[in-house]
Amino acid sequence: MESQPAPRHNRTTILLSLNAAAILVAGVLIASAIWLNGGIKFRAVDERSDIVSGSADSTELLESVSDSNATVDIDIIGNDDYVSTTSHEFDSSEVPSGQLWNENAITIYATPDTDICVSGSLSDLGDMYWQTSNSNVIAGFYDSARTWLGYSDDTCRYPVVNGVGTTTITAGTYDGLRKDSIIVTVIDPPAEQWEHEVLTLVNKIRIKNNLSQLGWGDICDDAADIRAEETTKLYAHVRPDGSSWSTVCPAPDSGGISGENLAIGNAAVSPATVVALWMGSESHRSNILNPDYTKLAVGFKFDIDSKYKTYWSQFFSTY
DSSP, X not given: OOOOOOOOSSOOEEEEOTTTHHHHSTTOOOOOTTOSSOOOBOOOBOOOTTSBOSOOOOEEEEOOEESOOOOOOOOOOOGGGSSOTTOOOOOOSOOOTTOSOSOSXXXXXXXXXXXXXOOTTOOOOOSEEEEESOTTTEEEXXXXXXXXXXOOTTTEEOEEEOSSEEEEEEEEETTSSOEEEEEEEEEOOOHHHHHHHHHHHHHHHHHHTTOOOOEEOSTTHHHHHHHXXXXXXXXXXXXXXXXXXXXXXXXXXXXXXXXXXXXXXXXXXXXXXXXXXXXXXHHHHHHHTOTTOOEEEEEEEEOTTSSSOEEEEEEEEOX
């Protein structure tokens, strides 16, 4: 049948602070593989001039939308079923006397997708300080960790990334017994790789729920990227020109249905976190678990200079 887009006019916008986002991703213990060259472990610090106060940027999650009237009655799986299998586990190995970690240099993504934590082999360090040599790359650290991803406020802090490049992080204990530095290189996230990882995670969920896997939506591939880009200007299921979201990849003359999920902000900084965010919302989960869909195209846009920085779109379809 032909598609009849009918965007909802009473959509609910959910504004999520970092703490409120825990409701959507509670129980998800994600330490995604942002660490390309191993793990860096810091002790949490006291308030200092080089620490950013307050929480990180808020996250918005629009109600999902589709042009299908199909209903979904499927048992919801546990969160652990869609956590990324490439998670980084904290390093518990011993570090040299007087130092804080084993690594001399690491590379992380600019999103970023992990907190900086103390090594599991170190204890009773007391209060610590840390500083960054290049505030254009890492400006400092938020005064709280992303606890809904399994990080502890007592031992972890979330870095404030300002841009790509290299900086030296220096940390030490106030008693002077330990001091160390490490070179941190920040790079852009791999957009195309992450888009396909979202499809992989979605298919793992569908398999667990006895649903057929989705193929990559080649026809709507460019459309998903366009929608992710458009959300940097207008975060809505309406395009910046006022037309419906579905006009970006309309159904063919032979008919078809489609649906859209969107997500932006600091709680959606990786494939695993954005899928967890969508699965924590009933309307978004309905699109992911809709048995009628056969294709999924994913769009991802990262703009470190914008308000929300990370922008995601899912375009489900039968064509």
